[in-house]
Amino acid sequence: MTKTRIAAVDVGNDSIKAIFGELEHELNIPNIVARDTEDRPVIGVEELNDKNPLDGIHIKVHSPALKENNAVYRVGHLATKSSNATELDPGSSKSEEDQTLVMLFTTLALDAVREENANIFPRAKNVVDANYTLGTGLPLREVKEGKDVGYRSKLVGSVHQVEFLVTPKYQGLKVNIKFNEVKVYPEGFAAYINLVMDNNLKIINKDLIDKRILIQDIGGLSTDIAVIKNRNVDDDKAQGFNLGVSESLESIREEIRSKHGVELDSRRDVVEIITRKNDRNHIMVKGSRTSVHDITDRILLELAKKQYRLLRNVWQKNSQTEICYFVGGGSNVLKEYIKTLNNGLDGYNIEFFEDEKESIWMMANAYYKLITDFVMKTEKQKAVKEPVKS
Numbered sequence: 001m002t003k004t005r006i007a008a009v010d011v012g013n014d015s016i017k018a019i020f021g022e023l024e025h026e027l028n029i030p031n032i033v034a035r036d037t038e039d040r041p042v043i044g045v046e047e048l049n050d051k052n053p054l055d056g057i058h059i060k061v062h063s064p065a066l067k068e069n070n071a072v073y074r075v076g077h078l079a080t081k082s083s084n085a086t087e088l089d090p091g092s093s094k095s096e097e098d099q100t101l102v103m104l105f106t107t108l109a110l111d112a113v114r115e116e117n118a119n120i121f122p123r124a125k126n127v128v129d130a131n132y133t134l135g136t137g138l139p140l141r142e143v144k145e146g147k148d149v150g151y152r153s154k155l156v157g158s159v160h161q162v163e164f165l166v167t168p169k170y171q172g173l174k175v176n177i178k179f180n181e182v183k184v185y186p187e188g189f190a191a192y193i194n195l196v197m198d199n200n201l202k203i204i205n206k207d208l209i210d211k212r213i214l215i216q217d218i219g220g221l222s223t224d225i226a227v228i229k230n231r232n233v234d235d236d237k238a239q240g241f242n243l244g245v246s247e248s249l250e251s252i253r254e255e256i257r258s259k260h261g262v263e264l265d266s267r268r269d270v271v272e273i274i275t276r277k278n279d280r281n282h283i284m285v286k287g288s289r290t291s292v293h294d295i296t297d298r299i300l301l302e303l304a305k306k307q308y309r310l311l312r313n314v315w316q317k318n319s320q321t322e323i324c325y326f327v328g329g330g331s332n333v334l335k336e337y338i339k340t341l342n343n344g345l346d347g348y349n350i351e352f353f354e355d356e357k358e359s360i361w362m363m364a365n366a367y368y369k370l371i372t373d374f375v376m377k378t379e380k381q382k383a384v385k386e387p388v389k390s
């Protein structure tokens with residue numbers, strides 16, 4: 001019998017978060033791809049094998065699920081350096097974009113090719129046959145429109161192949177991905193599950209389970225507010241907004257460049273500067289420690305105000321709400337600003353997560369809980385149906 005491996009994958013607009021197997025492997029890859037017109041671009045192949053595969057993901061994807069089959073892509077960090085890189089457009093539908101699938105397949109392939117998995121997935125020459133039991137999600141809006149059904153059937157119906165081209169360590173390997181099962185959960189609901197249940201889906205938060213709660217997920221490009229009532233997501237009340245934190249991080253980077261002449265490599269560097277424990281909001285300019293607090297404060301406060309307005313709006317429409325949880329990387333960045341605003345204004349009962357990882361990995365953790373629970377239940381059913389022959 002073919003072995004299957006559990007994968008819980010959150011395809012965020014900003015980055016993919018994935019958890020595998022028995023929690024022994026995880027991946028976080030920026031959601032950014034660039035099309036390559038040729039199979040062999042000029043990449044410094046010389047020291048290829050000293051490099052981290054994640055810094056040089058260069059692949060060709062064969063899959064009937066794609067609108068553009070057999071295309072070549074640079075993915076993640078490598079794509080950042082390309083001029084034609086694309087990030088997901090906030091107005092688009094995750095379930096209908098090739099980029100979502102390319103990122104998903106790439107992530108699974110990167111797990112499948114690891115030497116540690118050679119005993120699970122058979123290898124013949126340079127081909128790995130991988131089989132996954134996948135838990136993933138789509139924005140509530142798309143699930144409401146029924147797009148999860150088509151998305152799921154695109155995945156389960158066929159074999160998807162990722163071919164590693166000029167990728168460190170894995171060059172020349174091909175991974176055939178099949179799915180044993182795919183579950184597509186609505187994002188807001190998943191966050192709720194993660195809040196109230198542990199890894200065995202035992203209730204860990206009795207107080208919370210029957211409350212009316214809001215979950216405001218501030219991501220890279222979008223903000224979703226889920227409304228939970230009667231242990232369920234209220235589909236009609238949930239709202240999505242095309243407002244994330246990436247744009248503000250980019251403005252901060254831009255202003256630091258124009259004011260101090262310092263070029264930060266990425267938005268990630270900005271996050272580091274504004275969230276680190278020591279020397280927060282300071283950079284080095286020509287060797288002198290310099291404050292950029294004026295810049296970060298103004299831009300982040302502006303965004304926090306907008307986020308607070310969204311909260312206020314949704315809370316007004318759901319007046320019996322008892323608490324709102326802020327999750328997502330954006331909440332991590334805006335925490336102090338939103339708290340301060342709230343203290344001076346409406347004084348809503350709001351809560352943030354101390355641990356930034358908990359906030360960012362919320363969805364992936366939830367999918368992991370849901371998919372492992374599903375696997376356990378089906379195994380139990382099988383055991384009942386097919387008792388061990390004596």
Ligand SMILES: Nc1ncnc2c1ncn2[C@@H]1O[C@H](COP(=O)(O)OP(=O)(O)OP(=O)(O)O)[C@@H](O)[C@H]1O
Nearest residue numbers: 012013014015219220221222271328329330332356
């Ligand atoms: N500790 C952190 N590590 C990584 N990114 C962080 C961190 N704290 C804040 N961020 C920033 O938070 C933003 C949102 O990250 P998050 O992972 O929640 O978005 P996403 O889920 O990929 O996007 P979306 O929810 O829009 O689909 C990113 O721009 C990221 O740079």
Ligand SMILES: [Mg+2]
Nearest residue numbers: 012013219328
């Ligand atoms: Mg997200």
